[in-house]
Amino acid sequence: MARKEKAGAASKRADWISKIRTVVIETLDRAGAPVRTDEALMKDISRRHHGALSALYGRHRQRLKAMIDSVVHEETETDDVLQESLLQIWNEADHYSPKAGKPLGWMVTIARRRAIDRLRRRQAYSRARERYGQALLQRPRNARREAYDPFILNDLRGFLKKAMRALPPSQCEAVELAFFKGLSHSEIAAATHAPLGTVKTRLELGLRKLTYALRPFRHKV
Numbered sequence: 001m002a003r004k005e006k007a008g009a010a011s012k013r014a015d016w017i018s019k020i021r022t023v024v025i026e027t028l029d030r031a032g033a034p035v036r037t038d039e040a041l042m043k044d045i046s047r048r049h050h051g052a053l054s055a056l057y058g059r060h061r062q063r064l065k066a067m068i069d070s071v072v073h074e075e076t077e078t079d080d081v082l083q084e085s086l087l088q089i090w091n092e093a094d095h096y097s098p099k100a101g102k103p104l105g106w107m108v109t110i111a112r113r114r115a116i117d118r119l120r121r122r123q124a125y126s127r128a129r130e131r132y133g134q135a136l137l138q139r140p141r142n143a144r145r146e147a148y149d150p151f152i153l154n155d156l157r158g159f160l161k162k163a164m165r166a167l168p169p170s171q172c173e174a175v176e177l178a179f180f181k182g183l184s185h186s187e188i189a190a191a192t193h194a195p196l197g198t199v200k201t202r203l204e205l206g207l208r209k210l211t212y213a214l215r216p217f218r219h220k221v
Contacts, residue, residue, distance in 0.1 A: 038103035045093040053090055060104055064111045071115035072122075080197035081118050085111040118197075121204060163213040171206035174199055 044052030069078040
């Protein structure tokens with residue numbers, strides 16, 4: 001009986017030692033050095049160490065991506081927001097203070113705000129398109145015919161070209177490909193080698209600026 005108890009105790013000790021050893025091994029990197037804490041990595045990021053950013057990103061990427069996706073619900077936009085969040089973390093690392101909480105909480109806050117901003121922009125763009133469509137349907141027929149007057153169209157084309165040239169090159173290119181060449185968002189992304197979410201953002205910003213620039217023609221078109 002005593003032997004069995006001793007054997008059982010020895011087995012428990014062995015299991016406990018094995019678990020401790022596993023934990024220790026998991027806290028060491030391949031070179032044998034202790035894995036750095038998030039706080040230590042944040043300090044290195046504030047000193048512009050790219051390796052520290054890669055380590056922190058690799059450690060928390062899945063959590064951040066899951067949180068962003070729960071807000072925007074679109075994979076391409078999730079990836080875009082994740083990249084934007086990573087850039088903000090890099091640029092604002094020196095603003096982080098351990099007194100405010102853990103680095104992960106700070107990172108999650110940045111990513112959540114960016115995800116909410118992206119969702120709001122998308123919703124605002126959808127509402128604007130819907131209002132524009134309804135306004136066209138409600139216009140009198142004679143006003144619609146007036147919009148096709150050659151002189152008005154020529155003025156509008158010239159003004160539109162001028163407004164297009166004032167756009168940033170990436171936004172101008174996206175608008176031209178979408179509305180003058182008839183490319184879909186996916187086709188524009190492939191043609192410009194840009195993420196789909198980035199293409200949508202460029203179109204949204206470009207159209208917003210064009211709409212503002214074309215205000216003098218609103219009573220004519």
